[in-house]
Amino acid sequence: MKHRVALVTGAGQGIGEAIALRLSRDGFNVAVVDLDSQAAANVSKKIEQAGGKALAIQADVADRVQVFAAVQQAQRTFGGFDVIVNNAGIAPSTPIEAITPDIVDKVYNINVKGVIWGMQAAIEAFKQLGHGGKIINASSQAGHVGNPELAVYSSSKFAVRGLTQTAARDLAPLGITVNAYCPGIVNTPMWQRIDKEISAAAGQPEGYGTEQFAKRITLGRLSEADDVAACVSYLAGPDSNYMTGQSLLIDGGMVFS
Ligand SMILES: NC(=O)C1=CN([C@@H]2O[C@H](COP(=O)(O)OP(=O)(O)OC[C@H]3O[C@@H](n4cnc5c(N)ncnc54)[C@H](O)[C@@H]3O)[C@@H](O)[C@H]2O)C=CC1
Ligand SMILES: CC(=O)C(C)=O
Structure with a gap:
């Protein structure tokens, strides 16, 4: 059986780790991407010890060249590419009056531009392979409701929802669906x-x-990271083929919309 291929960013710990482990159990070969090379290697090892196939890649999602190289490496190694999960993100506290240019750049470079580079790199791979695919982005309940002390982070996650909706429209003709998950x-x-x-x-x-x-x-x-991974498993699998442009709240009912 040919295994599908997924790449998960920020997969060295937390939600990304849970998603990588879950997608491996779902039958994907998984590229485990993280800024922290040791963390990526540890998760990759866990997948292989459980009988799956994984590839650890050190990359900074804020760097477009590194993101494209990571996707190409995953495609070359596994002989295909089907799903990208743009999960990496940071969330420093930023009371409005304490916001600096540096912190805005840092958060937006990772949380927003990292998603754009991930989407572009995946599109390039899907086109090379001549098929569609699935793009899954990390937003948050904080991307639905402004969270106190988290203005820069919250606004970056609103931006991810905007990107997700727009990309869904742009990419539908290529057979690519684009959705976001929004944990609490x-x-x-x-x-x-x-x-x-x-x-x-x-x-x-x-x-x-x-x-x-x-x-x-x-x-x-x-919620636990596995609760989120279960929803991402749905977004990565065939049961969500008719869903695009959606931002799925997985927040136990913090936000109703
Ligand atoms: N934990 C929470 O309550 C919630 C988290 N989220 C989102 O879920 C995603 C994952 O969050 P957590 O697992 O909780 O975070 P975490 O901080 O526990 O793990 C994030 C991982 O991303 C990696 N990372 C950070 N910057 C990176 C970069 N520039 N390039 C590549 N990797 C990088 C880190 O090394 C780490 O392994 C984030 O986008 C976050 O905003 C959304 C809603 C709630
Ligand atoms: C960090 C975050 O996204 C929360 C609390 O929703």
Whole structure:
């Protein structure tokens, strides 16, 4: 059986790691891309130990050349290319008055431009291979509702939803679908750091930030990375073939829209 090929960025830990492991279980050969080469190698090893095929690639998604090279390497190594998950992102706290040009550039270079470069690199590969494919982008509940202290991050995730809708329209004639996933609070190293910052800014002990956000979750619990990976598995698989331009909220009911 020919395996489909997926590339996941920011796959060295957290949500990206869970997506890489899940797509491998779904039958994909997986390119595990991360800025942190050791983290990418560790996840790749986990996939191979479980009987899957993986390739660890060190790349910075903010760098267009590196993103194109990563996609080409995955395509060459596995002999195909079917799905890209533009998952890598950063979320520094940015109270409005403390926002600097450097932090805007850093967040937008990774969260927004990283998605654009990933989409372009995937389109190039799909065209070379003469077939369509699936592009899946990481947004957030913070891309639906402005989150306190996270203005730069929140606005970058609104931008990802805009890019997703527009690209879906542009790329439909090529047989490419484009969707986004929008998690709420996911128990990963990113959230643990945000919780510390929000709690400290409020003069409260660790866990306070989580408590404040968690009050808004209808399902009454934070999500785990595997909850998000299960939805991305659907977006990467054939059951979502008729879905494009959508931004799927996976937030336990933090936001209803
Ligand atoms: N954790 C949460 O509560 C939520 C996270 N998200 C989004 O999900 C995605 C993944 O988040 P987490 O797993 O929680 O984050 P995380 O911080 O735990 O992991 C992010 C991974 O991305 C890698 N990375 C960072 N910058 C990179 C770059 N320039 N190039 C390549 N890799 C890079 C890191 O090395 C790390 O392995 C992000 O886009 C985030 O904004 C969305 C909603 C909620
Ligand atoms: C970090 C993030 O995207 C949240 C809390 O939704």
